[in-house]
Amino acid sequence: MTILKNEKDLVVPGEVLAEGLDYLPGYGAFREGEKILAKNVGIVAIRERNVGVVALSGRYMPKAGDKVIGEVLDVQMSTWFLDINSPYQASLGIGEASEEYVERGADLSRYFDVGNALYAKIISVSKHKNVQLTMKDIMCKKLRGGKIVDITPSKVPRLIGKAGSMISMIKEKTGCNIVIGQNGRVWIKGENEDLATQAVLMVNEKSHMDGLTNVITEFLDANSTVTTGTKTDYVEGDVNAQ
């Protein structure tokens, strides 16, 4: 009947979040008898009747609909296998990768070769964690050049910011092209790559600081040598504005 924690409280596994049947366990929580307990070290999130925990650490778990940055590990007859920074490999079928007609037995490495970085969308994750990818989405593409930085997957929303405020600010100040995968991989390309990388890592480190956008703005202003700033447009939900 009662909720025992407030929004944004820090909890550890096994801590009681709520008692009684009025509430439901959300992400990162489970029911034990009449109680709702936390599964992860994280921050309490209450959405009406749902009580959950946003984890502060842990590997990325693939989810249908997520857009991720993957590295091609293997090329098979009709499939690519990608590392998506998760315990499970993802597969990308030829039908999901190209609109062209591909001859049987054709060498797929002329599309994507081992070591290539792709920005792809997860279409399905089976019960046994078979992960299927697709390139048939407006944003999906092969990432040429640039560099990839890893951040904690749970901090991706912070790096994007409210309606993309944080990432569009970094893009604007550094003039870099940045793509963020939900799996905690960030692709950066442009003249001020190193500065943008530092900013991204700073967000990762100080993710829960209040007024972080201002701190990053100051950092970028103080360190930028060139005053470029090619304005990049940000479309709603788009992490890959070009």
Add this chain to the structure above:
Amino acid sequence: MRSDGRANEELRELIVKAGVFKNAEGSAYVKMGNTVAVAGVYGPRELFPKFLQDAEKVHLKCRYNMAPFSTKDRKRPGQDRRSQEISKVVADALEPAIFTKEFPKVGIDIYIEILQGDAGTRCAGINAASVALADAGIPMRGLVAAVAAGKVDGDYVLDLTYNEEEKTKADVPVAYVPSLKKITLLQMDGDLSTEDVKNVVNIAIKGCEKIHEAQVEALKSKYAVVL
């Protein structure tokens, strides 16, 4: 009064720290008196050899190891019969607390190193490993706390040292999950009556609850910094 001046149901000086290693995904340091254990957790990650993979749940790979300098007589380095057995019971003590079905086909590696041994190394190892698992972000039903208790000179005593362990009729390591109120490890080295076992387990559970508080505090102080 005990040889080191503690009360019968008093724990040794306890220090728990979370996140002590940079390279492991989760790690912890536990010091219980003169027993020092560190644990590192990697994963969940792809599991090889492939025959260990389980399509239904995660495979817990646990390695308990004592440093050569951890005891008075040098310990011959490497795995022996004793450490293999302890690795297994530690893995079995931690497994009920983990949501194993959330990670089919993959493995979690737990490495426990005993830097200094003064009895109760498996308990210190479990305490460190459960904090390290939580630090690695692995979903758990609760933290696992462990401590040994026994009977020395007719008294029920908690958290025995090596000296006490030599004098005791029996020592009983207990691992307990306070959030579920369940025992996940119960061993007995020696011989006790039914009545004695009940009393010894009860004081061990009380000790586990105190250790659990220290574990929670260690995790919260690590993550409070980033908040």
